Amino acid sequence: QVELVESGGGVVQPGRSLRLSCEASGFIFSRYAMHWVRQAPGKGLEWVTVTWHDGSKKYYADSVKGRFTISRDNSKDTVYLQMNSLRADDTAVYFCVRDGGYYDTNLYHYGPYDLWGQGALVTVSS
Amino acid sequence: DIVMTQSPDSLAVSLGERATINCKSSQSVLHSPNNKNYLAWYQQKSGHPPKLLVSWSSTRESGVPDRFSGSGSGTDFSLTISSLQAEDVAVYYCQQYYSSPLTFGPGTKVEIK
Numbered sequence: 342q343v344e345l346v347e348s349g350g351g352v353v354q355p356g357r358s359l360r361l362s363c364e365a366s367g368f369i370f371s372r373y374a375m376h377w378v379r380q381a382p383g384k385g386l387e388w389v390t391v392t393w394h395d396g397s398k399k400y401y402a403d404s405v406k407g408r409f410t411i412s413r414d415n416s417k418d419t420v421y422l423q424m425n426s427l428r429a430d431d432t433a434v435y436f437c438v439r440d441g442g443y444y445d446t447n448l449y450h451y452g453p454y455d456l457w458g459q460g461a462l463v464t465v466s467s
Numbered sequence: 468d469i470v471m472t473q474s475p476d477s478l479a480v481s482l483g484e485r486a487t488i489n490c491k492s493s494q495s496v497l498h499s500p501n502n503k504n505y506l507a508w509y510q511q512k513s514g515h516p517p518k519l520l521v522s523w524s525s526t527r528e529s530g531v532p533d534r535f536s537g538s539g540s541g542t543d544f545s546l547t548i549s550s551l552q553a554e555d556v557a558v559y560y561c562q563q564y565y566s567s568p569l570t571f572g573p574g575t576k577v578e579i580k
Contacts (some may be wrong), residue, residue: 385517451564453507
């Protein structure tokens with residue numbers, strides 16, 4: 342079964358840290374770039390970060406740059422999101438997402454998000 | 468960053484009637500070398516993750532009912548539900564994946580009139 346399963350969400354105080362995990366199954370994980378996308382309560386979708394298939398490149402939204410770190414372990418089919426210095430406005434459901442992009446003469450082109458996890462709720466509150 | 472806008476914010480349509488959602492990007496998302504628009508549509512039902520409906524502006528995903536269709540090119544796009552069904556009640560988002568950061572529209576809520 343092709344799926345992504347997030348874990349690690351919860352309630353955390355401002356300034357503290359939390360790590361999310363996303364385990365993939367049913368497809369060749371190491372072939373895909375992976376993203377984290379978040380959705381604050383009652384709000385729209387916000388891209389957070391991406392790691393390329395081999396972890397060689399990582400990019401972050403300005404809102405999380407310097408505080409969040411994405412990583413992956415292709416031997417475990419898992420992508421992680423380390424979130425430090427959490428703030429109230431980081432409260433959201435965090436989705437792990439597969440990128441349906443492709444390489445063209447060594448240049449990577451992003452693609453549509455063709456597989457989503459069920460989401461992990463992170464609540465930052467004192 | 469490419470800014471995505473959608474209209475309307477919400478719409479209420481009678482069962483069996485047509486619903487059309489518009490999406491506009493602040494820059495063209497048409498990649499000239501392959502003549503493809505890097506534009507997707509997602510459906511999000513309450514309490515669920517988004518689901519990819521349409522990619523490359525007009526390619527319907529496998530299993531998506533043919534009442535859903537995407538169109539447009541460059542900076543102007545639309546998603547049409549030709550005959551609204553009760554199960555189509557959801558928020559619909561457009562997204563560009565032409566350039567980083569990948570950005571979404573604010574969403575359009577579709578309800579039954």
